[in-house]
Amino acid sequence: MKLYDCAVAPSPRRVRIFLAEKGITVPTVQVDLRNGEQFSESFRKINPECTVPVLELNDGTRIADAIAICVYFEGVKGEPPLIGRDPASRARIVAASRRAERDGFYAMVEAFRNATPGFKGRALPGTADYEQIPALAERGRARVARFFETMEAELAGRAFVCGNDYSLADITVLVTIDFAKWIKLTIPESCVHLRRWYDAVSARASAKA
Amino acid sequence: MKLYDCAVAPSPRRVRIFLAEKGITVPTVQVDLRNGEQFSESFRKINPECTVPVLELNDGTRIADAIAICVYFEGVKGEPPLIGRDPASRARIVAASRRAERDGFYAMVEAFRNATPGFKGRALPGTADYEQIPALAERGRARVARFFETMEAELAGRAFVCGNDYSLADITVLVTIDFAKWIKLTIPESCVHLRRWYDAVSARASAKA
Numbered sequence: 001m002k003l004y005d006c007a008v009a010p011s012p013r014r015v016r017i018f019l020a021e022k023g024i025t026v027p028t029v030q031v032d033l034r035n036g037e038q039f040s041e042s043f044r045k046i047n048p049e050c051t052v053p054v055l056e057l058n059d060g061t062r063i064a065d066a067i068a069i070c071v072y073f074e075g076v077k078g079e080p081p082l083i084g085r086d087p088a089s090r091a092r093i094v095a096a097s098r099r100a101e102r103d104g105f106y107a108m109v110e111a112f113r114n115a116t117p118g119f120k121g122r123a124l125p126g127t128a129d130y131e132q133i134p135a136l137a138e139r140g141r142a143r144v145a146r147f148f149e150t151m152e153a154e155l156a157g158r159a160f161v162c163g164n165d166y167s168l169a170d171i172t173v174l175v176t177i178d179f180a181k182w183i184k185l186t187i188p189e190s191c192v193h194l195r196r197w198y199d200a201v202s203a204r205a206s207a208k209a
Numbered sequence: 210m211k212l213y214d215c216a217v218a219p220s221p222r223r224v225r226i227f228l229a230e231k232g233i234t235v236p237t238v239q240v241d242l243r244n245g246e247q248f249s250e251s252f253r254k255i256n257p258e259c260t261v262p263v264l265e266l267n268d269g270t271r272i273a274d275a276i277a278i279c280v281y282f283e284g285v286k287g288e289p290p291l292i293g294r295d296p297a298s299r300a301r302i303v304a305a306s307r308r309a310e311r312d313g314f315y316a317m318v319e320a321f322r323n324a325t326p327g328f329k330g331r332a333l334p335g336t337a338d339y340e341q342i343p344a345l346a347e348r349g350r351a352r353v354a355r356f357f358e359t360m361e362a363e364l365a366g367r368a369f370v371c372g373n374d375y376s377l378a379d380i381t382v383l384v385t386i387d388f389a390k391w392i393k394l395t396i397p398e399s400c401v402h403l404r405r406w407y408d409a410v411s412a413r414a415s416a417k418a
Contacts, residue, residue, distance in 0.1 A: 049308075061297055068304035075296025087284025088270055095277035099258075103335075126312075128355060135342045146337060 001026055003069075004046060004054040006033045010105070010179040012053035013209065014066045017171045020206035022077050026055075039127075049126050067097070070168055082168050093162050096169035100161070104147040104176035111140025112183055144185050147176070152191040159197075166201070174201050210235055212278075213255060213263040215242045219314070219388040220275050221262035222418065226380045227279045229415035231286050235264075248336075258335050276306070279377055291377050302371050305378035309370070313356040313385035320349030321392055353394050356385070361400040368406075375410070383410050 005012045005028040019026060031037050031052050038050040047054045047064045055069045056062050063069050074083045084090030113119040114137035123132045151173060154161070161169040177187065177198060187194050201207060214221045214237040228235060240246050240261050247259040256263045256273045264272045264281065272278050283292045293299030322328040323346035332341045360382060363370070370378040386396065386407060396403050410416060 055300075057297060059297075061301070063297075063300045063304050065304035065307055067307060068300045071303045072296045072300035075299055087281045088266060088268075088272075090284055091264075091272045091277045091281035092270070094280045095272050095274035098274050098276060128352070130348055130351075131344075133342060133344045133348070135340075136345060139339055139342070142339075143337070 001058055002056050003028045004031050004043075004052050004056070005029065006031050006052050009033055009052065010108075010175050011051075011066050013178075014171050014175050015053050015055075015069050016209035017175070017206045018070045018073060018082060018168065020209040021080065021082055021166070021171075021204075022073055024073060024077060051125050067101075067168075080166075082166070082171075084167070089162070093167045093169050096162050097167075097172045100147075100151075100169060100172040100176060103143060103150070105172060105179070107140045107143035107147060108176055108179050108183075108185075109140075110136050111144060111185075112137075112179075114140065115183070141183070141185060144176075144180050148187055148191055148194060151197075152194040155193040155197045159200075161197075166204075170197075170201050174198070174207065210267055211265050212237045213240050213252075213261050213265070214238065215240050215261050218242055218261065219317075219384050220260070222387075223275045223380050223384050224262050224264075224278050225418035226384070226415045227282060227291060227377065229418040230289065230291055230375070230380075230413075231282055233282060233286060260334050276310075276377075279380075289375075291375070291380075293376070298371070302376045302378050305371050306376075306381045309356075309360075309378060309381040309385060312352060312359070314381060314388070316349045316352035316356060317385055317388050317392075317394075318349075319345050320353060320394075321346075321388075323349065324392070350392070350394060353385075353389050357396055357400055357403060360406075361403040364402040364406045368409075370406075375413070379406075379410050383407070383416065 003015065003026045005016065007030060031043060033052065037043060038052065044050060046056070046062065049064060051064060053066055053069060054062055054064045055072065063072060071083065074081070084093045109125070113123045114132045114134065120132060121129050123130045160166050161173055180186070187198060212224065212235045214225065216239060240252060242261065246252060247261065253259060255265070256271065258273060260273060262275055262278060264278045272281060280292065283290070293302045318334070322332045323341045323343065329341060330338050332339045360370075369375050370382055389395065396407060
């Protein structure tokens, strides 16, 4: 088994944190996204969509999606549960993680890729070439700012995003917040609950993954 | 238990098809999205994000996300499995469904909401008001067309999106294709495998859900 990874990229970091929380070690192969290695002929054979992370199982099966890889490892090693202990908690965590991805992570991707000179002509991940849309970069920034406020309100009464236990939803929010620093969007001073939560999850050993 | 639903909307249809395939019946409450009932004071108390579907469990827990609701019912009633029988197949289905959602369903949402007069000033679902971005509507149409071609290539050698068994990934693709008709995007004649698959899944009783 091996994980195609890129140490500086936000999306595979979700998998690395998940694995660290589970106490699972998987050999990694670094793909140099900054120099376009994902578009090389050899990596296209691994993942024609030219994205990381990709998990390759021993039978050759490849899973080219960060959350799907987490779902795989949750099934292989249930403890500690990071996607719930029963159907209702699983559904709540999936809903919270999806919302954080949609309103936070993807909004950040829009803000970043539509405004960064190096992504001119490839505003979306993958192999299709789409032009940057400046209005989308601006909307992305506004959405990330709004996402901070939403999380602030929710974390007022909770230790973690879905209650008393650390979960996949916390990973999605943490990675989004660290990603947002790339474009100088930081948690407002006024968001005291979100800051308290951020300090706590950042202090976990897994956050270094 | 009850499901807040809207019979004409694509997103809750994913849940209805999923339930039909499982043979599960849940009482529904129709929310009239076309007349803005999701923004009413009473519905805001159900879901402050003003979207459907929302599943309300008997203990009052609410799950306001179509895929998370499917995950709930997969946990409650495993047969027939629609999200895999083991960790590897589960991961493959989650990856395929997420890709179909990102490259197909969300692209369609962008194409539709950014070009439809009725969505002026609310180009994204939810309570935040964002202006339409015409370039995003155009890009969305291009992405949906590309999505058809990707699915055509993959379905050349398979009965269903993830192999021999119908799964959540088929539901996501089916709902996307029917949604695309709203803006007159239809499967090209040349996509013979996709058309064969579409006819097969549309003939299942669940497609009427």
